[in-house]
Every structure is written in C-alpha cells, then in structure tokens.
Amino acid sequence: MSPTYRNLGILAHVDAGKTTLTEQVLLAAGAIKSAGSVDKGTATTDSLAVERERGISVRLATASFDWGDTTINLVDTPGHVDFCAEVERSLQVLDGAVLVISAVEGVQAHTSTLFHALQTMGIPTLLFINKLDRLGAGADEVLEEIRRELAPKIVPLDAARDQGDADARPVPLWPLASSEGVGEMPAQEPIIEAVVEGEEPLLDRFLEGDTPSVEEINASLAAQTSAATLYPVLMGVAKNGLGIARLLHAMTRLLPSAPGQSDAPLSALVYRIDHHPRWGRTAGVRLYGGKLEPRDLVLNASRGTTEKVTQLKKNRTGKAEDVPFLEAGDMGLVCGLASVRVGDVLGSSDGVPTAARLAAPLLTVQAIPAQEDQFTRLAEALHELADEDPLLDLELLAEQKELHLKITGWIQIEVLEAVLRDRFGLVASFSSPTIIYRETPSGSGFGAESYLMPKPCWAVVKFRIEPLPRGSGVTFHSEVGVNDIARKYQNEVEQTIDKALLQGPKGWQVTDLKITLVEGEDHPIHSRPGNFKIATPMALMNGLVATDTTLLEPMLAFRITASRDLLGGITSDLSQRRATFGSPQQVGESFILEGRIPAATSLDYPVQLASRSGGKAKIFTRLDGYEACTLEQGRTTPYRGISPLDRARWILQARGAMRD
8 A cells, every 4th residue: 555645844933943843753753863953053954054053944854754654744944034935835845734833922923924825825734832831931822813813713732731831731632533642631612612613514413412522523623624724723842842742643633645646647846956966966856646766757847858867865864865766745856857946847737736925035136256256156156056046036147247136135145155155165245135126117108129230130120018007017919910020030029028128227127018019020031030039128128218117116015913002103113114004903902003015114124113012013024016116215226237228239249249
C-alpha cells in the first residue's frame, strides 16, 4: 500500500516560537536526536550562515519524517515580513498548516497577513498557542482575539494551566481518539456544540438529546478542518516539548492527506532552488501527479526545455538522503535540472494551485560591488539569487554597469550582503531604498515612429494611447490588417509592449492604459525580423510624452487596534501621513480603525506606533493598489539605460552597434 503524505507548513509572526516548535516536532517524531536552538544557531532548518548568526529564518526549509503510517513533509517558513516571498512559495505546496501564536503577544500584524493568505487559498489550519510559560501569557485573551481578528469559528481543544509560570502546561479538553486520555476533563459541551453546528445531521441529533460519540465528533471535526470552515486550537510550551505529541496527532488526524495519482502524467511545482557544491542546482519540488525517478527526462513546461533527473533526495534526520523515486503527493529535491527556476511547472500544470500574494516588493535598490572589477561576478551572483527568488526582479544595465533589485525591507538588504559574502565571497553595498512608483497616461493621444534608416530596415507604427481605471493593467489591440503589417511583425509589436512599458517618461513602469495599433506598414524587401521591436518602444515613448503621465504611488490598506486613550494621537499621526480612514469601531476599551495610507509616508510607522503605545497597539497592512499623487508627493527617477527618446543611440544599441 502506498504511503499517505501530508505536506504541512509551520507559519508565524517572527518570535512566536515557530522554529523551536519545528525542532520539537522533529525530535518527538524521531527525525533528529536532539532539538536545535534558534538562539544558538543550531536549528535543523536554519542552514544558512546568516540564519545561524542572526537567529532568524530567512528561507523556507523542509524536513521529512514518519508519524505512524503517514509521511509528513514539514515546511518551516520565515516569520519576518521581509521574507514573505518565501512564505508565498510554501503556501502553494501545502495540504495544511499550523499557525503559531504567542500567548503573550497574541495576534500580531503578520499573523493576520498569514491567516488571510491561508484562508484565501483554503488551506486547512491548526492554531497553536505557544509560550504559555512566559510572564504575561493569557490564553483566554488570545482566544478572544483570534475570534475577533481571525476566525469566529474556532474550537479550543486544550486549556492552559499555571500560565506565566515555569510549570505552565496545556491541559487536553477533548480526546482526538477514543483511546486518548485527556486528564482533567472540564465540560466538553462547548466543543461538541462548536462541531455539530457545522454539520446539520449531527446538530439535529444533538438538539434531540442524542450526543454524538467521540468518533463521530472527531470525524466531523476532521472534515470541517479539512474544508477550512473550522479551526482547532491547541496549546503548549514548545521549548519544553509540551503539547507536541498532541499536535502531531492533530496533524495526522485532522489535516487532509495530499491528493494525486502516481499513475497520472507528471505534474510538479518547483518551490525552491538551492546550489550544492557537489550536486549543483537542486530543485525543491512538490508532485501533484505522476512519479519521478533518476534518469527520467522531464519537460519544464514553463521554459519549454527538457532535462534529465540525475538524483532524487529528501531531507531526513537532518540531512539529504537519496531516494529511489518521488510520487504524487510527496515533496523532495531533484538534481540535474540546470535551467529550472522557482515557480516552474514540470510536466502538466493540472492540480498546481495559483500562488498567493502576501506582499509585493515596494522598494528598489542598486547593488554596488566593493571593487569595480567584480561587477561581472556580482551580476552572476545576483542572477543566481534571482533564480531562487524571482521577486528580486534583477535588472542588469550592462552599458551603465548598474544592477537594480526589488526588495521588501531593510533586513533583506542585510541578508543579501551576508549571502553574497558567505556564499560567493563578494563584498557589495546597496543604495538607500526608494519607493517603487508607477505612472499612467494623463490623457489620450497618439505615438508614432517610422524606422526606415539605416537600411536594411522598415517599420512604421502608430499607436493610440488611452488611460484606464486603476488596477486595469495593460491591454493591447490591433486595428491594422495583415496586408499592411504582416502577422509575424504584429506579433513582434505585441511581444514588445510589456518591456517597452517598464520605464516611462518619469522613470517608472507604465500601467493602466489601453494601446491600440491604428496604422503602420512593413516593406516586402526592407523589413527584417526585429525591426518592429525597435520601433515599438520609440513610438510608445513618444506617445507617453505627448499625453504626459501621472505619477502613481503604492497605497496600503491598514487596520489599527489600540486602546481608546491612544485614538487622538494615532488619528493625528495618520492625518499627517496623508491617510484616509473611517470612524473607529469601539471594542470594549479598545478601538479598531481602518483606512488607506501611502506606502511612502508609512514604512516607518509600525515601529513608531509600537514605541508610542508601548507595544500595545497593532497595525496590519497590505498593498491596496496605486493612486495618483503629485510630483512633490512622489518621486521621478532618471531613465535607466538608453531611452527610446534618444532615437539615434537607441537604434544603435538595439542593432548592437554601440561603441564603448
């Protein structure tokens, strides 16, 4: 009989005890002989030098072990918001998750972000309230906070005893199996009620005085948990190993098994890329269908390439071990795929879920080598890192010897510096981060170009440019017949649009516009492949100059929870930062305030709010589109590289005729 697989993630706001919990789970399952320490830099899943030095998780990591007849692939994710791109990639490969919440800090900003993403993707989730032993722990208050801010439909399966004390421990309230003892048994009726409310036949029986059995309640609890309509809550003290075995039981009894058929065509997703000194590039994959074996030829559907698998490995007992195959539902490491990148689909895309978006990079920086002669090496290193994290979106300007990256925060810069030093032996610095703005046409107009010299060339195009509502993106349509511009050349035009809009007259990506090809011609003798790729950016830039463009700034939706005495100061702060917000909602002695605020004025606000409130106020933010702003409120930036407006040099560069 084939093994049952569960691919489960451990997620949390930073410092909630996520990696410690992961270590204790691995220890309880016999996957490691002793639990590592985050503070000492010995955690099994923290393999990078920078992770060991800083005591934080930077990259997602997997560890596989067996619990009963189930193979669990456990994914430990970074908790810091700067590395949420790693969490995004992990969500695509999960069958279930454990969201760790501190009994002291409760639901924090990133906790809300993570739970919202889990809900959006319909990922079944267990909630684990950790750190019951810390001074100030309040599990009951955290439960109410969870109901208010995350999900009203929770079912606490544990209670806390001696909170805030070294002897703190969880007390089971409900057996996850009929044979499991639960020690002191407070009233179980609230648990039964919470479960039967979600299943009408059980509810009818319960209301008629027929209480369902433990087995029936557990079956319904597992079904509703798997459907992500009910969220069980467990408790513990991870560092002391308390509540861990019960959490493992919940993982295997309440969370669903991985779907997929091994006899189906191969369908797999690459969620991680690593580089090993002996194996070369290794790809972390999750199989949704089919089977992989060494020496298999694998189609990379995303790249249109076929490559041979050389080795297959899984991370067990703290190290990578060879395995003879990977099958549907499983996760592992594939060696031999030299051109693979994060996000690539191997084989068919059937069953591969769409990625969740937690946060888009809002900052851009320039990477600068310590020594000018190391520019090429730095470019190669950053290209390798961008393969592993596509959101870095590396932009290489060879002529200007500039390297530009997109990032989510300051800590990411520190980590990039450390990785470049430790892994590549390179010293690099980074410019001060700049908010990433966008621009859009201020009105309608036309842009044209006649690229007729120097021969042989011939490409004549004219575009109508029209603004669209915010969030519309870019649309393209052609009104020109194939007798005027051959289909192959019209395809060139369409393929060039996105790249041509990466920089507008104000230096930012152009969006929210409709582009229509209204006139043009090719020449049966002089037109060459690539002519229309040269002419299109020149025509579009001419048109954008004619229409002028409006600067767009990123906006964040926010929700602030704080005590009522802080309301005046917070609303004053927000107004000064150009925020808009509604009337506060009063909740006991606290209030909840929601609104929108420019990213440019608010990147430092969470730190200031925490300082102002003594850490008692919480702010949750997410990207909420772009809005127009004035040039004074925003920022323009010089065109990077040679602008299409510099017609002669643009043509020379495009034809490869530029001289140093």
